[in-house]
Amino acid sequence: MxxxxxxxxxxxxxxxxxxxxxxxxxxxxxxxxxxxxxxxxxxxxxxxxxxxxxxxxxxxxxxxxxxxxxxxxxxxxxxxxxxxxxxxxxxxxxxxxxxxxxxxxxxxxxxxxxxxxxxxxxxxxxxxxxxxERLLRKQAELNHLKQTLHPHFLFNSLNTLSAFIVEDPQKAEQLTQDLASVLRHSLDTDNQATISLKHELLVLQKWLNVEQVRLGDDLKVTINVDEQALNYQLPPFLLQPLVENSIKHARQLPIVIDINCKSNKSRLSIQVRDNGPGFPDALLDSQGHGALTGVGLATTLQRLRLLENATCQLSNDSGALIAIELETKHD
Structure with missing residues (x-):
């Protein structure tokens, strides 16, 4: 009552x-x-x-x-x-x-x-x-989407790891250590609605280490972040699925991905751009509503739609471009 x-x-x-x-x-x-x-x-x-x-x-x-x-x-x-x-x-x-x-x-x-x-x-x-009740339902749906994302991430990472166990045991050992770090961060943030951008980028870098071992010089990721934006809060594991989507749909090597994070008063702007073929027209027309997408991207778009004062715009600009704006707290 x-x-x-x-x-x-x-x-x-x-x-x-x-x-x-x-x-x-x-x-x-x-x-x-x-x-x-x-x-x-x-x-x-x-x-x-x-x-x-x-x-x-x-x-x-x-x-x-x-x-x-x-x-x-x-x-x-x-x-x-x-x-x-x-x-x-x-x-x-x-x-x-x-x-x-x-x-x-x-x-x-x-x-x-x-x-x-x-x-x-x-x-x-x-x-x-x-x-x-509406807030509880929204939180339950967000938690469900987060739980959907974690097995997907783990499955893809284990596939990468298994490819090196026999071929290159030393790389496999390094991959295991980086993957363990990512999973440890995942467990630490499992009950958190938001984490700092600094924390999110740390987890992303651990995951990128796994991908970098697999792809070597064929993967080039640039991260540009305003120092003031590092303490801004955002949902955990927001960036990793977007970067993974760029790698998954790449059609040329090297894969070039640019991540830009800027702060503006109480808003955090994030752009993830790649040099891939871009989004299909059907996906751009629907902006992720009902169009078929990968699990990671689809789940991330759903999570953003459930957040208040959050926007996500998909477009093509010499590749795929995902522009996110969040109204967020910061320390």
Missing amino acids: QYLTRREYFITLAGLAFLSASVTFVDWWQRGQAGVSEALLAGGIAILLLFWLPLSVALFSLKKLKLHKTLHALPIWLLCFYIGYRCWGFALSTIYPTMQLGWLDTLFMSLPWAVGTYVIYRAYITYKALQA
């Missing part, structure tokens, strides 16, 4: 105070200059007894008693507001002796406000619950 946070609670009290003060001001204006002090006193009492006290007691009671269903919560809410209005009636009679409110008058005055505030409260709590 969702409840109001402390900040939401105080905003609600402030809003109700403003509403009550506005009513008091109108009452004072209609009375002219007569009874200004009495009107201000009555207004202050109204804020306290008509709104703040009933609402606070009602919220505390629902939370303490763990009442979630309207059938159980609404009577408590109505009772709290009735008691508050009843106290207000007694206080008002001391300020204006001619005003005497009976229990029936108080009941009919409190009923609309009690029902109205309860309906607004439940509507907002329902909205918060839906937002929380």
Whole structure:
């Protein structure tokens, strides 16, 4: 069950105070200059007894008693507001002796406000619950995509390793060490939603060591990064599938890949460019929505689409170009 946070609670009290003060001001204006002090006193009492006290007691009671269903919560809410209005009636009679409110008058005055505030409260709590559920679903989908990506990465790396076990045991040993480093980083970040760009590039470099042993001088990767961008946060294993996609679809040697990372206030811009044949027209038209792509690229595009304030643009510019922009935190 969702409840109001402390900040939401105080905003609600402030809003109700403003509403009550506005009513008091109108009452004072209609009375002219007569009874200004009495009107201000009555207004202050109204804020306290008509709104703040009933609402606070009602919220505390629902939370303490763990009442979630309207059938159980609404009577408590109505009772709290009735008691508050009843106290207000007694206080008002001391300020204006001619005003005497009976229990029936108080009941009919409190009923609309009690029902109205309860309906607004439940509507907002329902909205918060839906937002929380949507966030949990999004996080679950992101975790699923991350878990899909890891076996794919491991499978491809083991294929590379197996090719050198007999042919070149020394290279195979070096590959094993680099692969172990990458997997260790993978385990370290498994429960992390984001990591720093510096950390991401370190993992990428370990993976590139594996590919460099396999391809030698046929692979040339250039990484240009703003120093300020190194502490920016991004999802783990975001760059590796993009570089792997460039290597996989290369049609000429050497394979040239340029990675550029720039920071601009709270945004991180990443470009991955290669000298390959570029993206198929169908993929460019759909921008990865529904078109057939490799597992790594498809998963990465899905992960980016699930992130708020993230964009990814596929284009061809003397090869394939992937341009990513993320709104991100940084240290």
